[in-house]
Amino acid sequence: MNSEHDTTVYGDEEGDFYYQQIYRTQSFGRVNHYHRTYEIYYLLSGQRSYFVDDRAYHVTAGDMIFINKQIVHKSSDWGPPQHERIVINFSDAFLGKDHPYYDQMLFRVFEHNDVIRLNPSERLHVQNLLGRMTSEVSEQAMGFTTYIRLLLTELLLFAARRMERNKLAEHEPISPVHQKITDVVKYINDHFHEKLSLSHLSNLFFVSPSHLSRTFKVVTGLALTEYVNLTRIKEAQRLLRDTDGKIIDIAQRVGFENTGHFDRIFKKITETTPLSYRKIYSF
Numbered sequence: 001m002n003s004e005h006d007t008t009v010y011g012d013e014e015g016d017f018y019y020q021q022i023y024r025t026q027s028f029g030r031v032n033h034y035h036r037t038y039e040i041y042y043l044l045s046g047q048r049s050y051f052v053d054d055r056a057y058h059v060t061a062g063d064m065i066f067i068n069k070q071i072v073h074k075s076s077d078w079g080p081p082q083h084e085r086i087v088i089n090f091s092d093a094f095l096g097k098d099h100p101y102y103d104q105m106l107f108r109v110f111e112h113n114d115v116i117r118l119n120p121s122e123r124l125h126v127q128n129l130l131g132r133m134t135s136e137v138s139e140q141a142m143g144f145t146t147y148i149r150l151l152l153t154e155l156l157l158f159a160a161r162r163m164e165r166n167k168l169a170e171h172e173p174i175s176p177v178h179q180k181i182t183d184v185v186k187y188i189n190d191h192f193h194e195k196l197s198l199s200h201l202s203n204l205f206f207v208s209p210s211h212l213s214r215t216f217k218v219v220t221g222l223a224l225t226e227y228v229n230l231t232r233i234k235e236a237q238r239l240l241r242d243t244d245g246k247i248i249d250i251a252q253r254v255g256f257e258n259t260g261h262f263d264r265i266f267k268k269i270t271e272t273t274p275l276s277y278r279k280i281y282s283f
Contacts, residue, residue, distance in 0.1 A: 008020065008021040008137060008138055018088070023083075024081065033072070033073070037089040038090055038096065039073070039089050040066055040155070041085060042064045042126065043084075044127070047061070049078040051073060051221065053113050056178040058078060062117060062122075062123045063116065086134075094149070106157060114163070116162060133148060178219055180207065196228050232255045235254045236254045237281075241278070247275065250274070262274070
């Protein structure tokens with residue numbers, strides 16, 4: 001039995017523009033990942049657990065999440081698995097800082113990876129905009145990419161104005177357990193270049209190694225070591241793109257003690273070598 005229905009997909013998730021609307025009837029969870037693009041996640045129906053950057057949220061129908069470039073995130077089941085959602089990814093070239101009509105004001109909602117809970121009238125407005133996007137990517141009439149840019153600009157403007165008006169009363173993490181893991185994740189994000197171990201972190205946060213290991217996996221979807229490696233590789237990618245540092249120096253700078261281990265983990269996560277990645281993405 002197919003667990004996915006009424007799917008609308010356009011573009012490449014890592015390209016300049018990607019749009020997907022999907023309804024799922026069975027359990028679905030995606031592992032932690034990140035993109036070179038901005039992401040907007042809108043939940044039409046159902047409820048989800050959402051981990052973004054260093055926080056976990058209980059997301060319900062009518063919630064909209066704005067995820068900045070290169071920010072680790074994932075969604076997973078919360079209660080019954082049935083849900084419908086829309087995901088939009090777009091690059092700086094499509095509408096961001098590389099586009100001639102870029103307006104920084106529109107991108108403030110991405111600065112803190114905010115979650116917005118919409119009231120009924122706001123939901124109608126947003127769903128009207130998204131419905132027109134769905135029609136455009138489905139029909140692909142003349143000038144549809146131009147119209148999508150206009151609709152996306154209107155969506156971002158709505159979110160920016162709402163943020164200014166409401167100052168985004170942010171959702172709180174969903175439980176004390178999640179708050180503890182949030183604190184651990186923040187520490188890893190700030191200290192990934194140092195030597196980190198399960199025993200060190202469990203002592204630092206006054207929990208047993210087994211409890212920390214188990215709850216970290218439940219909340220983030222990754223083992224603690226996997227998350228540390230993901231965070232290190234994400235920074236290594238940035239350094240490979242934006243600097244001319246030697247690979248051996250970059251490996252040490254992000255917390256790897258030898259280049260052999262760095263090369264293996266880098267290829268496992270990115271499916272390419274550090275040298276190949278630099279050739280493809282550096283400018």
